[in-house]
Amino acid sequence: MNLETIARLSGVSRSTVSRVINDSPNVRAEVRERVIKVLQETNFQPNLAARGLAAGKTKILGLVVPQGFSQIFIDPYFPLLIQGVSSACNAHEYALMLWLEEPKSAQRMIRQILHSGMIDGVIITSSHRSDPVTQALLARSFPFVVVGRVAEDLPASYVDIDNVSSARRAVEHLLGLGRRRIVTIAGPLNMVAAVDRLQGYYAALSAARIEPPPEWVDYGDYTQEGGFEAMQRLLACQPDAVFASSDAMAVGAARALQAAGITVGREVALIGFDDVPFASHMQPPLTTIRQPIEALGQFAAEMLIRQLRGDRTSTPAHQLLATELIVRQSCGAYSSL
């Protein structure tokens, strides 16, 4: 079953069938209808390999998931993101290829993406100047979109949440509950999101005319252990609230607080960031900021598809999605219940 067959069945040339399939305007309406009818009757699917070869377009998108990501299995970030990308692909008749980065496979992955002639564009979920994948994509001006904000001077489109204002909102919630000695466990500052969340923390305190001493800020690596250790150090500040910039670190912090005989939600209010499923099952359930992960994937795919349709030289697009404050018991808002 190929174009030639469809052409014969509908009494036109192969070229015309191709035009109909690709929505070219240069087809007479009645001819178009005739061909479309045959197309539907035969349930025809053009051979993507041939199309890829002839036109340089395959209607296949790639998604690159960095290494560490898929290892944090308590966190459904990765499946939700895939879900979003996949549903956008479905909606736009694209197919999806997936690469989970492995230690030694980056070079081959780059080859497969850039030189296989198989992929129209790619979504990557982390990007910094030294990232070899980003490098390669930029060097060949291969179309791509990043999930997560990138440095200003990298000419790349991205989709992200507004980490600054989301973190600010979290801290403002604590302020609204009367908390004043609010410390924070920030993430690794080589990650853009970590920097932004810390900035949001400062912004909220500053607006409340609170100037946090340097000791109020400690750092973790986004893991429970990191949160636990940071919290132990922060206890010396005698905080009445903690903003942890990931739920995982909040879990660790809660453990450290409990170990010190402090009741979370009463003596110390605790707020996280992400809203992983486990957050609602903690004791006490964790107040946190929910990211629209699936939507991030969806918007990234749609941004990429738009970029593939239009001219590639257009200015990089940036899109920030809204987050949601999820109030549970750990911040003490319901402590009287």
Next chain:
Amino acid sequence: MNLETIARLSGVSRSTVSRVINDSPNVRAEVRERVIKVLQETNFQPNLAARGLAAGKTKILGLVVPQGFSQIFIDPYFPLLIQGVSSACNAHEYALMLWLEEPKSAQRMIRQILHSGMIDGVIITSSHRSDPVTQALLARSFPFVVVGRVAEDLPASYVDIDNVSSARRAVEHLLGLGRRRIVTIAGPLNMVAAVDRLQGYYAALSAARIEPPPEWVDYGDYTQEGGFEAMQRLLACQPDAVFASSDAMAVGAARALQAAGITVGREVALIGFDDVPFASHMQPPLTTIRQPIEALGQFAAEMLIRQLRGDRTSTPAHQLLATELIVRQSCGAYSSL
């Protein structure tokens, strides 16, 4: 950069380069070496679209994830499975395409898989006789492997755990702890795994010369709510132990028990199945059976690749992987601690 270029650089014909790339034996050793050297120097990647068109092979595998799957996000089954498939693909130089089933997209997905000329073979993660995807694959004898046992009379290769013996092991653990009134919450019996786990339950009791009355067996839909409701009904049997055939249902069961004032791990021992991350965070932590999910994905991909290399008419292969009993507090083994 194409075969022609490589041919010129190494002083041979395009055909010979192709033979070297595809490990054809019909190349003189010194010529082969010369070509390989150029290949490495240029970091050449053959155009997969062209190869797909010419040879009908692309070195791309497909993975189909059924709908409900990706919605159970507390369960890392899906990311782990992808991880396994992906790492096998990396090891064998295959690339991976992914489809998450959506309500209306099955037909297009089938078209993309079967008729796009893009995919050498596909891994599907559920399969029953009426499944349209399975139907289509069988009808066209498209190469595929199933994760999860399929009915005897379906000529399909599969990888699975041994659900019967794993469930039996779980129930034997309860028996070994002196429990005798062991009830079970089975899964939906239209799922092969649910039937098998129930059979394992019967086998263990039968070997212990216990004949469970029909009331001891109730059913859930693998969700927490289902487990909660089933447990409420089972309370009338005055059980001293419960085998829930999924962790999610075990969580629901624990809640129902606690609501009835029963201490899990003391008055009633509880054991689950799956070992989702949440299992270890429950109160009390859940004893359960751990599945080697990542290995399932890996073995499925390798089985498929083997099938693609060999003749397709060989007998379907079946492979069962071992599970592990993870003993925590919910079964009461440590209740004296």
Next chain:
DNA sequence: CTGAAAGCGCTTACAG
């Protein structure tokens, strides 16, 4: 063991 040539199924200037 090696090369020239046909062909895989599309798209797309080009000519009409």
Next chain:
DNA sequence: CTGAAAGCGCTTACAG
């Protein structure tokens, strides 16, 4: 608006 023809980059009988 439509068709004949070239060409995308490979693989693979075929001939030597």
